Amino acid sequence: MSGLASDDITPWLPPEDLDRVRRQVPMLYVDVLPVRVDATGQVQQVGLLLRATGGRLQRALVSGRVLFHETLREALTRHLEKDLGSLCLPRVPLSPQPFTVGEYFPTPGQGFHDPRQHAVSLAYVVPVDGDCHPQQDTLEVGWFTPREALLPEVQAELVDGHSTLLQQALAHVGRLP
Numbered sequence: 001m002s003g004l005a006s007d008d009i010t011p012w013l014p015p016e017d018l019d020r021v022r023r024q025v026p027m028l029y030v031d032v033l034p035v036r037v038d039a040t041g042q043v044q045q046v047g048l049l050l051r052a053t054g055g056r057l058q059r060a061l062v063s064g065r066v067l068f069h070e071t072l073r074e075a076l077t078r079h080l081e082k083d084l085g086s087l088c089l090p091r092v093p094l095s096p097q098p099f100t101v102g103e104y105f106p107t108p109g110q111g112f113h114d115p116r117q118h119a120v121s122l123a124y125v126v127p128v129d130g131d132c133h134p135q136q137d138t139l140e141v142g143w144f145t146p147r148e149a150l151l152p153e154v155q156a157e158l159v160d161g162h163s164t165l166l167q168q169a170l171a172h173v174g175r176l177p
Contacts, residue, residue: 022117029121030075031102031162032062033169034084034128036143043125043173046149046166047132048158049083050140059142059157061165063121072096076124083138089130098122099172102165112161125169146175 013021021027034047048059064079066072073092080090102121104114112121132141144154150170155163170176 025118027117027119028066029063029104029119030066030072030079031121031123031165032076032080033123033125033166034062034080034088034090034132034141035125035173037127041127043146043170043175045143045145046170047084047128048142048144048149048154048166049134049138050142051137052139053159057139057157058159059154059162060159061123061162063162072122076126080126080128081135083135084128084132084141085130085135087130088128088132091127091129096124098124100165100168102161104160112164114160123165123169125173146170147177150177 035043036045036047038044047062049062050057050059052058062079062083064075064082066075070078073094073096076092076096077090080088080092084090100123102112102123104112104117104119104121106113106115106117134141148154149166155166158166167176
């Protein structure tokens with residue numbers, strides 16, 4: 001441990017410092033595909049967020065930064081509850097293992113794209129059992145069967161490489177048609 005007292009730990013940087021760090025250091029994120037599963041654990045539906053971004057309606061996975069001194073379990077739970085509501089009841093594994101790692105670059109064409117920064121994202125599939133309602137900047141939580149989620153019109157609505165992550169997630173859980 002670094003020997004920091006709990007009073008010395010701040011959850012995140014002020015906006016001006018964050019902008020500077022984003023230009024110089026890769027940031028750590030989590031991307032999460034919330035799913036509904038049946039009694040045998042097979043994925044029946046996937047949850048995609050609908051947001052207004054840059055004047056357009058776009059779909060996305062649950063996504064966000066991992067804060068300083070936050071475990072991955074805590075980050076996954078925090079972002080799921082932030083976007084789906086505190087009653088979404090996520091079943092985050094005790095020892096979460098990502099199904100893939102996404103690399104986001106500020107330069108288009110180098111992998112996934114995030115114009116703000118270079119970021120590394122650990123991607124997860126997490127079952128949710130409770131009531132999910134849009135929170136904060138989420139307009140809607142849409143639930144799709146795996147087949148519906150792969151329709152070209154749904155794929156076209158997904159932002160910044162999330163269509164690739166969705167396909168990889170469905171392959172990971174054995175639900176590609």
